[in-house]
Amino acid sequence: MSTGVNLKELAAELKLSPSTVSRALNDSYEISEATKKKVVSMAEKLNYQPNPFARSLRENKSKTIAVVMPERMSSFFSKVIDGIEEVTHQHGYHLLIYSTHEDVEREKKIVNLLMNGRADAIVMSVSSQTSDISHLARLHERGFPLIFFDRICDNIPTTKFITNDYESAFEGTKHLIQQGCKKIAFLMLSKELSITKERYRGYLDALKAAGLSPTPSLQVTCAHEEEKNIEAIRTLLLSEDRPDGLLSSVEKLALATYHAVKRTDIKIPEDLKIISFFSNLSIAGLLTPALTTITQPAFTIGEECAKLLMKKLTKPRQPDLPNQVISLPSKLTIRSSTVVYN
Amino acid sequence: MSTGVNLKELAAELKLSPSTVSRALNDSYEISEATKKKVVSMAEKLNYQPNPFARSLRENKSKTIAVVMPERMSSFFSKVIDGIEEVTHQHGYHLLIYSTHEDVEREKKIVNLLMNGRADAIVMSVSSQTSDISHLARLHERGFPLIFFDRICDNIPTTKFITNDYESAFEGTKHLIQQGCKKIAFLMLSKELSITKERYRGYLDALKAAGLSPTPSLQVTCAHEEEKNIEAIRTLLLSEDRPDGLLSSVEKLALATYHAVKRTDIKIPEDLKIISFFSNLSIAGLLTPALTTITQPAFTIGEECAKLLMKKLTKPRQPDLPNQVISLPSKLTIRSSTVVYN
DNA sequence: TATTATTTCGCAAACGTTTCCGTATTTTAA
DNA sequence: TTAAAATACGGAAACGTTTGCGAAATAATA
Known part of the structure; x- marks a missing residue:
């Protein structure tokens, strides 16, 4: 060379x-x-x-930001990164991208690798396994610019971008109830996750507001392997106490649910109404029946993360990233999976 | 910090x-x-x-490889990158990832930025607009390690990883013919693309082998905007010379076709049989009817790219990347979109 | 014991920038 | 006309590593 x-x-x-x-x-x-x-x-x-390294060495900055996310095969994360890239690219910044594959050990390894200054900042969404956050706390205590999106760490005082998870889940559940559902299931990845906590809270409060009492057997925590999830959901759907409505807190569990339903003779929406947090709008409309979705503004979230970072990194003397949670509204789109036409 | x-x-x-x-x-x-x-x-x-920059400056290598691809919202590219990351991560390498958004100007800009040594190698899939390849040729002439996957540049003498595009398209078309199709449409992104050339050739040869003559009006070149594509496909499906079979050379055009079909009263597979190059297997099974797919070994492609690069970059005195095209077989999975059950 | 090898370590240069100084030249002010 | 100030540039240090070379100290050989 x-x-x-x-x-x-x-x-x-x-x-x-x-x-x-x-x-x-x-x-x-x-x-x-x-x-x-x-x-x-x-x-x-x-x-x-x-030579970028000579410059970085001298100036002590890399014009690079790192993105750490739990998985790559996700329209949500893809769109967030598109949003990030859109603004960082304009500032001549480069993007190092890491997938933890929902593995907290891998997440720790990546974060530790990043502590040496290879990137000027990290924007991340934690893995579903992450409960011990010492690796992230250490990073932040060192003054390393760190911001979260979607799956955030509440205990770390920095800026976080989320959607109105509580309200969206509340509205989604309310919509199911209005459609006549009495026994509504809730699908989640991990109880540790900020998003499941909030969405779960919205779900519970909507039930309560309607005078419905939550059923523990209808709240299922899923794993990483798709096939296992499908079977778990299938047994839920065929159980004694089978649900007539279902709220999935993440996209891939909605897909797993459709797979599970295909293995039964359950009819959507007649027997089961489904709503899900879902970012791949094109696919949502192609499912049969079309899926009612709660769509997060993924691209905008990425843009906002990057804008904040660019401001912090390119202006001369900027304050620390403020400790606040910025919520961008999701959008509920009602499709055929929750309404029965007569 | x-x-x-x-x-x-x-x-x-x-x-x-x-x-x-x-x-x-x-x-x-x-x-x-x-x-x-x-x-x-x-x-x-x-x-x-x-300090990574001091080390990079001294050793003249960055332990970073750059991936340049046309779009991020694609299960194929996501899986390729997962494969790349899987092996580079084991060697302590980092991944800079760029999306060109099918824009050749952006591709040039990125490639030029990469010429300064920020990455030790580039693995890329060219944009659908790319016909002038001088930016890539210059890179390679400088001795910069560069390998292609999927959408390759034939004229640049380096290693390229593809799937057996010709054979897969041939087999796919043959399958449609065997199912009784007489008028088979072909959907593509750009005639410049290596993959459309090969797949188109396979399509044509399969027609010829069956004694069918190709119809120009059935071969449609699509654009970047989904809505436009859907309408273009819809007019194709409603045209005088409407097809009874359809081969889509890329995933997103298959989805567009399903959308287009939804806007007509055409029945799949009775009126129209569909087959597509498609990487998102989970989705393929959820479409109605389930889509017959040609699936590329995306993850393996990524792995092989990375293995070759790691060998080149980590061993002491390695030869240049050989000028050869390595083909990994795709897999045809027949689902309901091409077979009529009586 | 004298000489040579071997082991173990330090000094200093080098990678390619940016920037703190200093300085020569020109312009402005007194 | 002289002093001060502004302009335009060069020398050299610094960023934090790695590594060629030299040099002690120890061990092995004659």
């Missing part, structure tokens, strides 16, 4: 010192317009590309 | 020189076991993390 010309060679070609050339390229006021022109044109001619 | 201890401070704490400490941590033979122990334990105690 021939690394092209460096600053010294460029300077020699111009019969100038490296410092002058550096300043000229960085548009310093100390350099005359005449030499700036000459330097810039010669730099273009020789296709000079500054 | 307090950057922790550096080598010099660690050495001072140990009353050793930085060079000795560096060698001890890198397990050099010149250092006694006794001091190695001491150094390592002190390094752990002080949580020493080597």
Whole structure:
């Protein structure tokens, strides 16, 4: 790999010192317009590309931000990253992306690797296994810019972007009740997760508001393997106390539910009404019947995360990331999975 | 951001020189076991993390590889990256990920940014707009390790990983013909793309082998916006010369086709049989009717790309990446969208 | 015992930037 | 006309590693 010309060679070609050339390229006021022109044109001619590591070493910043998320095969996370990239790209920042595969050990390993300054900031969504947050707390205590989205860590005082999980789950459950459901199941990934806590709370409160009492057997915690989830849901659907409505707190459990239903003779929405947090709108409309969804503004969440970080990282003296939870509203879209047409 | 201890401070704490400490941590033979122990334990105690930029600057490598792909919201690309990450992670490599959004200008910009050595290698799948490949050729001529997958550049002499596109399309088309289709449509993204060329060739040859002649109006090139694609496909389906079978060369056009069908009273598979290159198996089974798919070994493709790169980058004196096309077989899975049960 | 090898470590250069200084030249003010 | 100030640039240090080279100290050989 021939690394092209460096600053010294460029300077020699111009019969100038490296410092002058550096300043000229960085548009310093100390350099005359005449030499700036000459330097810039010669730099273009020789296709000079500054070495990013020399620069990072000197300036102690990498123009890189790291994104840590639990899984890649998810329209929600894909859209969030698209949103992040949209704004970081405009600022010339690069994106290091890591998937923890819902494995907290892997998450710890990644976070520890990131402590050496390879990235200027981390934006993350924790794994469903994450209960011990010491690795994240340490990072934050060191002053490392860290922000959360969706699956947040409440105990770490920094900025978090979420959706109105409680309200959305409340409204979704209320919608099921209005459609006549009496026994509503709740599907979740892990009770540790901030999003399941909030969504669960919304679910319970909606039940209570309607005078319905929650049934423990209808609240099922799922695992990572799809096939296991499908079978677990299937046994739920065929159980003594089978539900007539179902709220899934994440996208992939809604898909698992559709798979489970296919293995029974249950009819949606007649026998079972389904609603889910779901980001892949195109797919939602193609399911049979079309799925009623609570859609998070994934792209916007990514954008907002990145905007905040860019402000923090590119402006001279910025305060720490404020300890606040910013909630962007989700949108309930009613489709055929929850309404029976006569 | 307090950057922790550096080598010099660690050495001072140990009353050793930085060079000795560096060698001890890198397990050099010149250092006694006794001091190695001491150094390592002190390094752990002080949580020493080597500065990656200093190291990169000195060693002229970044332990980072860049992945450039056309879109993120795609189960195929997500799985490829999962495969890449799986092996690079084991070697301590990091992943910079870029989406071109099918925009060749953006692709050029990204590639040019990458020329400065920020990554040790690039693995990419070109955008559907890419016809001028000078930016990629320049990169390769400089000796920069570059490999392609799926959407490859034939003219650039390096290693490319693909699936048996021709054979798969041939088999898929043949399957449609066997199911009684006479007028088979072909959906593609761009005629420039290596994958559409190969798949189109397989499609044509299968037609020819069955004595069917291709109809130009049945071969539609789609764009980037989903809604436009849906309408284009819908007019195709309602046209004078409407198809009775359809082969989609990419996943998202199959989904668009299902959307288009929903806007007509066409019945799948009775009126129209559909088959598609498709990576999201879970979804394929949930579509109504379930979609017959040609599934590429996405994860394996990613793994193979990364294995080759790791070999090239971690072993001392490796030859250039050989100019060859490595083909991994796709798998045809027949589902309800192509067979009529009586 | 004298010489040579071997082991173990330190000094200093190098990677390619940016920036703190210093300085020569020109311009402005007194 | 002279002193002060502004302009334009160069020298060298610094960022934190790795590594070539030299040099003690110890061990092995003659």
